[in-house]
Amino acid sequence: MAAPLPALSNPLAPGSPCPLPGTADVGVPWTELGFSLRPTAAHVVMTWSEDTGAWSEPTLESEPYIKVHIGATALHYGQACFEGLKAFAHDDSSVHLFRPTANANRLRSSAKRTVMPELTDELFLSAARTCVAANMGYVPPASSNGALYLRPLLFGSGPRIGLQPSGEYKFVVLATPVGDYYKGGLSPVRGKVVTEYDRAAPRGVGAVKVAGNYAADLLPNIEGKADGFPILLYLDSATQSVVEEFSTSNFIGINREKNEFVTPKSPSVLPSITNLSLQQIAKDMGMTVSVRPVPLSELDDFDEVIACGTAVVVTPVNELTLGDKVYKFGSDEVGEVTMELYRRVREIQQGKAPDNHGWLEKVC
Ligand SMILES: Cc1ncc(COP(=O)(O)O)c(C=O)c1O
Structure with a gap:
């Protein structure tokens, strides 16, 4: 089921109180998270089409599924790339992304090499911030030493049967809470x-x-x-x-x-x-x-x-x-x-x- 962005992006509106991290029920104690894909509140989706030559406004979707054409170039020709970054809660409950513009930059180089439309820093950052804000309850609390892991994904969603770039692309940012990999200390x-x-x-x-x-x-x-x-x-x-x-x-x-x-x-x-x-x-x-x-x-x-x-x-x-x-x-x-x-x-x-x-x- 799709939810319109404005309702869910409210947490970022100027003057709104920031929702608290660590309030969601993730099914296990925050310190037992590990590195696995757990359900969260929403992911961000944007679409680029050759008709407009531009990225659509982002929407927040609550169901973790995406409908793509069976001829999508990502499925046949591997026209797909992704990123991985984390958001951390601090002791004062503020939440921070670590070096997101470096990920935006790397995503652009992956997109360029595989002939996909690029995203500006601004678009990438706004999608990442929206994804964190919509999943604030899933950001592990500072005391757990965990993080909210974001996985931005860009892929050719439009159909082609011969080898050619797609005419439509999806940019998705999904989130999952992850634990402190080394809670027992680093081990070689x-x-x-x-x-x-x-x-x-x-x-x-x-x-x-x-x-x-x-x-x-x-x-x-x-x-x-x-x-x-x-x-x-x-x-x-x-x-x-x-x-x-x-x-x-x-x-x-x-x-x-x-x-x-x-x-x-x-x-x-x-x-x-x-x-x-x-x-x-x-x-x-x-x-x-x-x-x-x-x-x-x-x-x-x-x-x-x-x-x-x-x-x-x-x-x-x-x-x-x-x-x-x-x-x-x-x-x-x-x-x-x-x-x-x-x-x-x-x-x-x-x-x-x-x-x-x-x-x-x-x-x-
Ligand atoms: C092949 C490869 N090398 C290195 C890295 C580490 O990169 P980063 O520190 O940006 O996560 C990753 C993970 O993204 C990777 O997949």
Whole structure:
């Protein structure tokens, strides 16, 4: 059932009291959320059509379904891309999005590469803020350390039978409350370096967040998990000699002796917003930040390895297996630099440290 936007967007009207986060019944205690898709109050939908050449006014829909033509280009040709970002409640019950314009920017580069209409920062931000405002009760309270995860999705919804861009597109922003992944503290995982599959071709679509990249990674992930590896590291597909990134997170290596934060520079790695934030924090901590090609042989030099991304922020990786070789990083404990980077970024997100870089966008 569709509800008109003005009624549900009232929470953002000037002078309106901001609804309180954490008032909805999510079926489990706020501290038990994990990372799964739970029902919320509404999602935002906008439509672009070649007839108007413009995006429609956003509407809020309460039913989590969308009707698309069976010939939709997203279904046949994978003309689809998405984003992931979080909104955090602070102790004073205000709610803030973390770096949403960086997601807007990345969505535009994904849209451009897959020939879809782009959204301005303003449109993206207004849809994201509306989605948070309509789901304010589902924003986990500050004390739970959780967040409201937003998934903006752009796809070709109009029919084509030959390979061509669609004449109609949907932009959807859905929300789900997620928990503090590390409520028991950070814990290191074992990873595997993938050599039987590639994630991205050198001049392909690895640097954009298109849906097909993730379909291609499902089988390697299932096989990796069956072998006891919860996380997979991909190399460059041309030579398999340079480190690229994990399935859904960027690679960071810490060389403590050199006080260096190293992360791969490659045209087929997704520019992670968490990585950019951690790079800035590392600089604030006085570290040297090197964004450059990372030869596989350099894995021997790292004291700590981190997989970083919005969902979990940082995953400490304490060993990586490549055939018969096992690269070890530090002990079984979480490295001190990893801990400090994690602590600092979480404090900014939760409003417990000053937002010196202007990363928070207040919803209300
Ligand atoms: C392939 C890939 N790399 C890196 C990331 C991390 O990016 P971010 O920190 O913006 O979530 C993600 C998740 O979006 C991803 O899917």
